[in-house]
Amino acid sequence: MDKAAPLSISVDNQRCHRYGFCQSEAPDVFQLGEDGRLAYRQSPEVSRNLDVISAARSCPMRAIEIVGKDS
Numbered sequence: 581m582d583k584a585a586p587l588s589i590s591v592d593n594q595r596c597h598r599y600g601f602c603q604s605e606a607p608d609v610f611q612l613g614e615d616g617r618l619a620y621r622q623s624p625e626v627s628r629n630l631d632v633i634s635a636a637r638s639c640p641m642r643a644i645e646i647v648g649k650d651s
C-alpha cells in the first residue's frame with residue numbers, strides 16, 4: 581500500500597465491538613459516540629495515513645478495512 585496516497589476506510593459494523601483502540605490511534609478520524617456507535621471519516625487527509633494504518637492494526641476485531649483509492 582502506498583502510504584502517501586489517499587486511503588478509503590470502511591468499518592464492518594458486524595465485527596466492531598466498540599473497543600475504541602482505533603480512536604486512541606487516530607482520534608480525529610475515529611470517534612465512539614455516547615450512543616456507543618463508531619463514527620469515522622471515510623476519506624481522511626493523506627497526512628493522517630500512518631495513524632489510520634496504526635488504527636486498523638490495533639483493532640482486535642480486524643473490523644477496519646483500508647484500501648488505496650487508486651488501487
Ligand code: SF4
Pocket residue numbers: 591595596597598599600601602603610618638639640641642643644
Ligand atoms: S478498534 Fe475495532 S472493534 Fe474497536 S472500536 Fe475500533 S473498529 Fe471497532
